[in-house]
Every structure is written in C-alpha cells, then in structure tokens.
Amino acid sequence: VKLEKIPDYIRDTMEWFMGCYKSCFMAICLLKGRRKDKEATPMNIQDEECRQYLEDEFTNEQICDVDFCSLVELPHGLDYNEWLATHTITFFEHISLMYDTISEFCTSSGCCNMTGPANSSYVWEDSRGKKCKCSAPQYVDYVMSHSQTCVCDESVFPTKYGNLFPSSFESTVRKIHRLLFHVIAHIYHSHYKEIVQFKLHAHLNTLFLHFMAFSRHFKLLEDHKESECLDALYAKLVCANIARRHPDKPVESNGDASPVKSSGDCLPPPPSAHELEENKENLMEQSAEQHEASS
Numbered sequence: 001v002k003l004e005k006i007p008d009y010i011r012d013t014m015e016w017f018m019g020c021y022k023s024c025f026m027a028i029c030l031l032k033g034r035r036k037d038k039e040a041t042p043m044n045i046q047d048e049e050c051r052q053y054l055e056d057e058f059t060n061e062q063i064c065d066v067d068f069c070s071l072v073e074l075p076h077g078l079d080y081n082e083w084l085a086t087h088t089i090t091f092f093e094h095i096s097l098m099y100d101t102i103s104e105f106c107t108s109s110g111c112c113n114m115t116g117p118a119n120s121s122y123v124w125e126d127s128r129g130k131k132c133k134c135s136a137p138q139y140v141d142y143v144m145s146h147s148q149t150c151v152c153d154e155s156v157f158p159t160k161y162g163n164l165f166p167s168s169f170e171s172t173v174r175k176i177h178r179l180l181f182h183v184i185a186h187i188y189h190s191h192y193k194e195i196v197q198f199k200l201h202a203h204l205n206t207l208f209l210h211f212m213a214f215s216r217h218f219k220l221l222e223d224h225k226e227s228e229c230l231d232a233l234y235a236k237l238v239c240a241n242i243a244r245r246h247p248d249k250p251v252e253s254n255g256d257a258s259p260v261k262s263s264g265d266c267l268p269p270p271p272s273a274h275e276l277e278e279n280k281e282n283l284m285e286q287s288a289e290q291h292e293a294s295s
C-alpha cells in the first residue's frame with residue numbers, strides 16, 4: 001500500500017502501529033534475554049533517586065505542540081458531563097495502551113508493590129473499603145477492570161438517548177482519574193527505561209501533559225498531596241510545551257522544578273528573566289507617567 005495515497009488520519013494510525021510493531025519486536029528481543037534471568041534485569045532496577053524523565057533532553061520530547069491548557073476547556077454549548085465522559089474514556093484507553101507496552105516487564109516479583117516517585121506507594125481499596133497491599137501488575141489490573149466496568153455500565157456512563165448522568169458521575173470520574181494517575185506514576189517511576197527503549201517517551205509525556213491539564217482544570221485530582229510526586233515533571237513539560245510553541249520566545253524552565261501550586265488550574269508559564277525585567281520597566285514607566293500627570 002502506498003502510504004501517500006491514503007487519508008492522513010489512517011496513515012498516521014498505520015505509522016503509529018508500525019512504530020508499535022517495531023517496539024514489540026524490541027520488546028521480544030529484550031524478553032528473550034530476560035527469561036534467562038528472571039530474578040533481576042538491569043531494566044528492572046531503577047534507582048530511587050534516578051529521575052531521568054526530568055532531564056531536559058527527555059521533557060522536550062513531545063509528539064505535538066498543542067496548547068493543552070486551552071484544549072481542555074469546555075467548549076461553549078457542550079455538556080459538562082459529556083466532556084468529562086469522553087475524556088475519561090480516552091485517557092483510560094490510552095493509559096491502558098501505554099501500560100500494555102511495558103506490562104511484560106511489570107511482574108509481581110520485579111514490582112511487588114505499586115510504587116510511584118518520591119517513595120509513593122498505593123494500596124488497593126476494594127468496593128467495601130477493605131485495603132489490600134498488592135503487586136503493581138495486580139494493582140493495575142484492578143484499576144483497569146474497575147475503569148472498564150464503569151465506562152461500560154450504562155447507568156454510570158450513559159450513551160443512549162434519554163439516559164441521564166447519575167448524580168455520582170463526577171465522583172466516579174474523580175476516582176478513575178486518581179487510579180489512572182497511579183498507573184502513570186508507576187510507569188514513570190519503574191518503567192521509564194523501557195518506555196525510552198521503545199521510543200515511547202514523547203507519547204507518554206504528551207499523554208501525561210494532556211491528562212494533567214484536564215485533571216487540574218476540572219479539579220479531578222482531589223488529593224493534591226498524592227499527585228505532588230509528579231508536579232516537577234508536569235511543570236517541566238508545560239515549560240517545554242510552551243517553548244516548543246514559541247521557539248522565538250525562550251521560556252526559562254524552573255530548573256529546580258519547584259512544585260506546581262495547588263490551584264487546580266494549569267500551571268501558568270513562569271516568566272523569564274527577560275519578561276520580569278520588561279515588566280519591571282513597564283511598571284516603572286507607568287508610575288513615572290502617573291507621577292508626572294499628578295504633579
């Protein structure tokens with residue numbers, strides 16, 4: 001098939017699948033080596049303090065230059081719940097797909113706890129509120145099963161004309177977002193090396209950026225303490241995204257990656273030193289003018 005002759009969106013999908021195929025091939029090669037030594041492989045050993053994903057070289061990798069903060073805003077005339085529903089389903093599918101690519105490496109022996117950056121660890125709570133500590137693959141399985149059950153339940157995610165969203169819809173969505181955040185946190189924390197090996201880090205960054213912009217805009221991650229472990233990454237990705245969209249206007253990355261304020265909104269771009277200077281000059285000019293006018 002000549003790729004040039006088919007519509008763009010199909011071509012993009014095909015190219016994406018081809019990329020996946022290549023990734024799968026690499027994964028198989030890696031697995032072959034891995035099966036010989038199931039106990040520990042260098043791929044599974046991730047230093048607690050090693051946060052490669054925060055390095056500029058990696059945060060600059062994103063697959064598109066969309067302004068996610070504007071993109072996630074509810075378009076005029078669209079139903080809020082519909083907006084929440086379509087995004088939640090899409091995030092669930094994409095995060096599930098992303099996890100699938102590294103799931104072979106997420107084993108109950110290699111990842112015996114569901115961990116995230118900054119010593120975060122997540123304990124599964126069943127529908128009766130009973131907590132159970134489980135391995136990461138088990139936890140992710142619970143997350144995906146729970147999300148799948150919710151999005152397929154007509155009484156929770158109504159799709160048929162005349163069926164209304166239940167009053168508990170927003171809290172259901174909040175819970176799914178919180179659980180999906182845990183999966184992303186685990187991927188960044190424990191499987192980033194595999195993601196980089198498969199050349200999927202630009203996809204992961206973009207997915208995370210979109211997910212966080214949406215979650216923050218609609219205040220879906222209630223427990224900010226919990227999402228703090230990836231605040232520094234989000235801040236850096238936002239800066240990189242702005243820099244990509246405005247290559248002529250350099251944005252200074254907050255090097256120490258200070259945590260994003262819990263405003264629930266998108267992170268505003270930190271002003272560059274140049275902008276700060278400019279603002280200061282403008283303010284001084286304004287006050288001089290005011291002074292002249294008054295005297």
Ligand SMILES: [Zn+2]
Pocket residue numbers: 105106107110111136137186190191
């Ligand atoms: Zn894992």
